[in-house]
Amino acid sequence: MFDLLSQPVTLTHYLCISAFLFTVGLLCMITKRNAIGVLIGIELVLNSANLNFIAFGSPYFQQSTSGIDGQLIALFVIVLAASEAAVALAITFHFYQKYQTIDVDQGQDLKG
Amino acid sequence: MNFDSLPHLLTLATLLPLGSYLVLLFGPKFGLHEKGRQGKFSATVATMAIFLSFALSLLALGIWVWETPNSENAASSETALVIQTVSDSYQQPFHAGNSKEVDSQPGYFLSGRYYTLFQTKHLWLGLEYYIDTLTLCMFCMITLIAGCIHLYASSYMEDELTDNYVDDSISPFYRLTRPGRYRRFFQYLSLFCFSMLGLILSGNLLQSFIFWELVGLCSYFLIGFYIERKKANQAASKAFLVNRVGDFGMLVGLAVLFAYFGTLSFATPSEQLSNPQTAGIFNQLKGRINPSTLVEEPPTQLPNDAEAASPALISYPSPSLPYWVLIVGGLGLFCGCIGKSAQFPLHIWLADAMEGPTPVSALVHSATMVAAGVYLLGRVFPILPSEALLIIALVGAVTLLLSATMALVATDIKRILAFSTISQLGYMIVAIGSGAWLGAMFHLITHAFFKSLLFMGAGATIHAAGTNHITEMGGLRKKCPYTAYSMLIGCLALCGVGIPFLIGFSGYYSKDKILEQVYTLGIASPWTGLLSWIPGLLWAAALGGTVLTGFYTFRMWLLAFTGQPKDHKTCAKAHDPSPMMYGPMFICAFFAITLGWSLPFSSFGLTSLLKEAAPVNAAHTALSSSTLTGEVVLRSSPEVAKEPLFTIESEPHHHLPSVTQPVILLATGGSLLGILLAFGCYYTYHLKPSEITQSIPFLYALFKEQYYLESIFRILFVTPILILGTFAKFVDRFIDFFLEKIISIYRAFANWWELFIDRLFVDGLLGLLAKGFLETGYSLRYFQTGSLRTYLLFLLGTVTTVLLILQILLT
Known part of the structure; x- marks a missing residue:
């Protein structure tokens, strides 16, 4: 663990940061009852994935044959995240109108 | 107006009462009913129809009398082509000695076909007419009397013109109230007249039989007009059943005649005189009576003829006509007449038929029904030996x-x-x-x-x-x-x-x-x-x-x-x-x-x-049975001249x-x-x-006690049938007993099967399976919390677990 801190920056560092971001995002989604908090968690998870793509696609860390595929997918994910945020905000808005709150625990219509 | 119009006139006269019947039958459906049952619409319709028929019959009779050619101009008259002069072959006096007694006036008749039911090479069935003066006289008589009775009944049956007719003749303790049946009465009267007129006009025995039965049916309706009264009910059934007995004999007679003559028509239709295939019964018979054929076919040749023609049984007219055919056929027809014209021993229905309304009795006893039997005998008189x-x-x-x-x-x-x-x-x-x-x-x-x-x-x-x-x-x-x-x-x-x-x-x-x-x-x-x-x-x-x-x-x-x-x-x-x-x-x-x-x-x-x-020259005067050949032979032929036990001479015109x-x-x-x-x-x-x-x-x-005939019939026929019926009932019960036993065994087995195999085994297995699915469903239900965060937690837990398992398994 401490070896990493003393080593020059490699792919592993990126992956560690990405895993940390993913975990934080997931925990944020789980723990936050505020819908906006959940959205923030989602953005964190998406960005951790983006970081992975960039890292794997970077020619500096390893001899890659994939060209700029990683960067392209990262761009797609950013666009996707933007549109997802728009839809999710609309859902949140609608949710608010219905329940007068954005506490996701209040919406339990899917309960079996 | 000449002879050609006669069939049309008489047909119209026959159909008018049928039309009246149909109007009265279907009239109420088209709103033609009496106002509040008070009007006499139905009586008017029926009476007008029958009087119109009378007028037509009278017109037909007038035409006949006016147009009948005298014996002098018969050959030259134009109408002589249309009508058959019976004298040319049939009614010539057979015995030379009798010729003085026979009027020179020849018998004319018209016959023809209305409608062909079906036709093969040798067979023809359909509707025909046969008109001679007897037909015309009967038409006038029936329509006039029926018309009088219609008038009489329109007044006599007035008490039926009410919605609440009270019939207290059923039993002393019970007064039945029912709607009046004024319209129905005239409806049946019209049908009765139609059937009788059809019978008179019909040109073959089958058609006669159809109308004969119609007459019987109408009499059943009318005798049982007060159907609620037990006596009327029984009298109607009695009349109908007794007539069936006679009609059975009549059917036998018809079958015998049909088998040997190949036709039931009385005479050859006017338009087909030259065709031997269509020869009617009278014409076929007269071929055997006519002296001219005797010259061509001497009686001694008859057995040879019969031999030659015997393989070709289908060739009509049958060359060999056994004498017994005429006896059986004649007596068979007479059986029908016994029933219809109430002769001993089938006369018992007529006195009971008094249960009908009096106008019905008047009609049944004069113009229709009982007249039918005598008329039919008169019509088939030439074939009676x-x-x-x-x-x-x-x-x-x-x-x-x-x-x-x-x-x-x-x-x-x-x-x-x-x-x-x-x-x-x-x-x-x-x-x-x-x-x-x-x-x-x-x-x-x-x-x-x-x-x-x-x-x-x-x-x-x-x-x-x-x-x-x-x-x-x-x-x-x-x-x-x-x-x-x-x-x-x-x-x-x-x-x-x-x-x-x-x-x-x-x-x-x-x-x-x-x-x-x-x-x-x-x-x-x-x-x-x-x-x-x-x-x-x-x-x-x-x-x-x-x-x-x-x-x-x-x-x-x-x-x-x-x-x-x-x-x-x-x-x-x-x-x-x-x-x-x-x-x-x-x-x-x-x-x-x-x-x-x-x-x-x-x-x-x-x-x-x-x-x-x-x-004039009917079977009974010209034919005699020869026990030797069994053929119809002429009595006067010397070869078989046997002195008969008795002779029935034709009626001379002047005694x-x-x-x-x-x-x-x-x-x-x-x-x-x-x-x-x-x-x-x-x-x-x-x-x-x-x-x-x-x-x-x-x-x-x-x-x-009417010669105790009622009792005798009761002992001879009714009681045995009742006993037979009771016996049959017991046999039936006996069979039923076994059937019920078998049924109960089947039922017990089915019950057992249902309980043990069906319910317990098949249903139980299926039930268990269903219950398992149900329980699984219910248990899985708890995971569906509906909460977004819980789902994520589950997701996390699952992924972590799977990864951990993979980690353990792969290392």
């Missing part, structure tokens, strides 16, 4: 005497008239059997008029006196003179009263014709052997019948209309019926007087008309004075004797009827 005629005559004689004696002691006025009808029908049957075709048909028509008159009078009398029994009437002559005197005319006509050799009522002429022939029967050619007593018996029955007729007729009239009234209350209220009812009676009375007369200064009258249709003078005197004397006896018993009281009955208690009981 001597043996059949002998049996017919004997049955007629027995019927005549039996029913006349029953009428002597009956007290119900309608039953007296019913027995009288049977007796008079017996006269007609005796006449047919003894060869008096003209007498039978003449009596049929005259009897129709005075019997319908008597029944209409009886209806009025019953209405006036409030009872059916003549013993409870009396003194009605002053209260209802119209009824009394028109009935007197009917009674005189029924007795055949007249001034000998001068003038008389219609019955005088017609009964005289019959008696002359019966008298001649044994004289002309004495019967030999065992049968020698028969002509004497027939003569005694016929003459004795006149005495009995005179007695019972005037017993009825005197008891009802003279003397002191038994019940002064009802007698005081008694009155003549409405003009609508005595009008028709007057019409019938007029004809009851005049029907036997000729037009002044000519010989034209009913007899001369009927004479045109009389079969010799040596016959007519004693017969007329005896007949008139007989009826006068009967009438005088009745006067002695019931008017001057010189004779005491009660003493007479007490001196012969056995005979009295016999007459009163």
Whole structure:
């Protein structure tokens, strides 16, 4: 663990940061009852994935044959995240109108 | 207007009552009903239809009389091409000696086809017509009498014109209220007239049979008009069932005739005279009677002919015609007549038929139903051989005497008239059997008029006196003179009263014709052997019948209309019926007087008309059985000339004075004797009827109980059938017992199967499976919290677990 801190920056560092971001995002989604908090968690998870793509696609860390595929997918994910945020905000808005709150625990219509 | 229009006129006359029936049947559906059941719409329709038919029949008769070519211009006349002159081959006098007796006027008839039902090379079935003067006279008689009865009934049945007709004749404890059936009554009357007219017009026996059954059906409807009354119900069923017995014999006769003649048509249709395939029964028979064919085919050749033709059985007309065919066929048809015309022993239905309304009785007893049997015998008269005629005559004689004696002691006025009808029908049957075709048909028509008159009078009398029994009437002559005197005319006509050799009522002429022939029967050619007593018996029955007729007729009239009234209350209220009812009676009375007369200064009258249709050379005079060959052979052929046991000669058109003078005197004397006896018993009281009955208690009981025939039939037929039915019921119960056992075993097994295999095993397994799915579903339900965060937690947990497992497994 401490070896990493003393080593020059490699792919592993990126992956560690990405895993940390993913975990934080997931925990944020789980723990936050505020819908906006959940959205923030989602953005964190998406960005951790983006970081992975960039890292794997970077020619500096390893001899890659994939060209700029990683960067392209990262761009797609950013666009996707933007549109997802728009839809999710609309859902949140609608949710608010219905329940007068954005506490996701209040919406339990899917309960079996 | 010529002969061509005759079939159309008569068809129209037949179809008009059918049209009236249909209008009355379907009228209510199209809104043609009486207003509040008060109107007489139905009576108007039916009466107009039948009177129109009468007008058409009269027109047809007029055309016939006007257009009939005289014997001089028959050959040159244009119409002679259309009608068949029977004389050219058929009705030529067979015996040269007889030719003087036969009128030179040939018999004409029209026959043709309406409609082909189906046709093969040898077979033809369909609707035909056969018109001669008998048809025309019957048409006029039926339509006129039926018209009178329609008028009478339109007034008589008035109490049915209500929504709440109260019928208290069902039982003393129960008064039935039902809607009136005025329309239905006239509906059935119309159908009745249609069936009878169709029967008269039909040109083949099958068609006759169809209408014959229709007549029977209509009589069933009308006798059972008060269907709620048990007696009426039973009488209708009895009439129908008894007629079925006769019709069975008739069917056998039809089948035999059809098998040997290959056709049931009476005559070859006018337009197909040249085609031998279409030859009718009469034409086929006359080919064997005609002397000209005798020359071509001598009797000795007949067996050879039969041999040559025997493989080709389908070739009609059958070359070999066994003699028994005519006997069986004739007797079979007579069986139908026994049923329909109420001859012994099937006469039992007629007296019970009195349960119908009185207009129905008047119609059934005169123009329709009972007339049908005698008419049919008259129509098929040419094919009846001597043996059949002998049996017919004997049955007629027995019927005549039996029913006349029953009428002597009956007290119900309608039953007296019913027995009288049977007796008079017996006269007609005796006449047919003894060869008096003209007498039978003449009596049929005259009897129709005075019997319908008597029944209409009886209806009025019953209405006036409030009872059916003549013993409870009396003194009605002053209260209802119209009824009394028109009935007197009917009674005189029924007795055949007249001034000998001068003038008389219609019955005088017609009964005289019959008696002359019966008298001649044994004289002309004495019967030999065992049968020698028969002509004497027939003569005694016929003459004795006149005495009995005179007695019972005037017993009825005197008891009802003279003397002191038994019940002064009802007698005081008694009155003549409405003009609508005595009008028709007057019409019938007029004809009851005049029907036997000729037009002044000519010989034209009913007899001369009927004479045109009389079969001159019928089977019974020309044929005789030869036991050797079994073929129809001519009696005069020398090869097989065997002296017959008896002969029934055809009726000559004019009997010799040596016959007519004693017969007329005896007949008139007989009826006068009967009438005088009745006067002695019931008017001057010189004779005491009660003493007479007490001196012969056995005979009295016999007459009163109608010779115990009802009981005999009950013992012979009804009881055995009931016993058989009870026995069959027991057999049935026995079989049922076993069947029920088997059924209960099956049921027990099925119950066991259901309980153990079906319910426990199959249903249990399926139930378990279903329960498992259900439980799984319920348990999985708890994971569906509906909370977004929980789902994520689950996701996290699952992924972590899977990764951990993979980690462990892969290292």
